Amino acid sequence: MSDKPHQNLAIIGHVDHGKSTLVGRLLYETGNVPEHVIEQHKEDAEEKGKGGFEFAYVMDNLAEERERGVTIDIAHQEFDTDEYFFTIVDCPGHRDFVKNMITGASQADNAVLVVAADDGVQPQTQEHVFLARTLGIGEMIVGVNKMDLVDYEEGRFEEVVEEVTQLLKQVQFDPDDAKFIPLSAFEGDNVAEASDNTGWYDGETLLEALNALPEPEPPTDASLRLPIQDVYTISGIGTVPVGRVETGTMNTGEDVVFQPSDVGGEVKTIEMHHEEVPSAGPGDNVGFNVRGIGQDDIRRGDVCGPADDPPSVAETFEAQIVVMQHPSVITAGYTPVFHAHTAQVACTVESLDKKIDAASGEVKEENPDFIQNGDAAVVTVRPQKPLSIEPSSEIPELGSFAIRDMGQTIAAGRVLSVNERE
Secondary structure (H helix, E strand, O other), rough: OOOOOEEEEEEOOOOOOOOOHHHHHHHHHHHOOOHHHHHHHHHHHHHHOOOOOOOOHHHHHHHHHHHOOOHHHHOEEEEOOOOOOOEEEEEOOOOOOOHHHHHHHOOOOEEEEEEEOOOOOOOOHHHHHHHHHHHHOOOEEEEEEEEHOOOOHHHHHHHHHHHHHHHHHOOOOOHEEEEEEOOOOOOOOOEOOOOOHOOOOOOHHHHHHHHHOOOOOOOOOOOOEEEEEEEEEEEOOOOEEEEEEEEOEEEEOOEEEOOOOOOEEEEEEEEOOOOOEEEEEEOOOOEEOOOOOOOOOOOOOEEEEEEOOOOEEEEEEEEEEEEOOOOEEEEEOOEEEEEEOOOOOOOOEEEEEEEEOOOOOEEEEEOOOEEEOOEEEEEEEEEEOOOOOOOOOOOOHHEEEEEEEOOOEEEEEEEEEEEEEE
């Protein structure tokens, strides 16, 4: 880990618009793909008669290796620039990207939106922009990629800029907070160095734009919250819950409690990167062992916190949601699955309390009969089984959720207040 400030960067956009190639190019240009890996791919590419350096190879092969390998750490790619140490969250193409983005498995500080010059804005582009807005991503760098396929025409670049600008305005994202860069990830145009092919463009390269991003806010000073991803039994140690510290610090020797399972004990050991450590902080992926806790006492979706400041468990909660895609309308009684941090719980929308203007927050209608695509609303929600969740004003990392139904993300939301169970 470097001593530069850290940024979580989401690479978003439609699946075929070249995100993987762009990530590969970034890793390559910043010296974060080992030389021998590149040499190997170069040979493979030449043997298959794909002259020139087949860049996407690097990423495709890394992706396959990740698919095969099962690790505790979510597959993160890392690179550093002059100013920042970047972690690319939830690498492109990940099936649960949308869900993970919303539930905070990948809290991105800023985003690069990739839009192919030949293809323009697609439904997935819209969904990702919508999410970026919902999740409060601050700055957006828009890479108009595959400029090589449109002969580096300025006119086509301007058309895509206009399309994306309209999309940003739709979700009340200020286009002035976006930078538009004509790119070819495949050829390397305007990624690390200004390209001769786009003489008409005098703005920043992608790396310059990344260096110019504002520094992220440090994590809140909230107390320990660690959502459990998995629970393992490891010989010689016993039960080892695994997860990522979202807020606060976990120290050995401290008393913790798991909610909603409502069991607790003293932290005996904490392990990170296969080494025992005395403590762990926000962003650390850890396995740990708690005295007296067995495999059957806790489960994925539990949240671990200090015994004297336990995670809250909702009887009901009030939330603000934005509906992204629902085939018809949502009314009181609707019971989809809520994905919050690592928990997946069926929850009933008990009441629609008010419809609001997503941009201004003003109330448009009290107690509406239904809500539909594009609507923002305040709703009261009742989990069908115990769920640990926090108000986003207090612990933003545990205050957002995705609503999924019929195999897609229907809505995104954040928790306004929690009515705790007795």
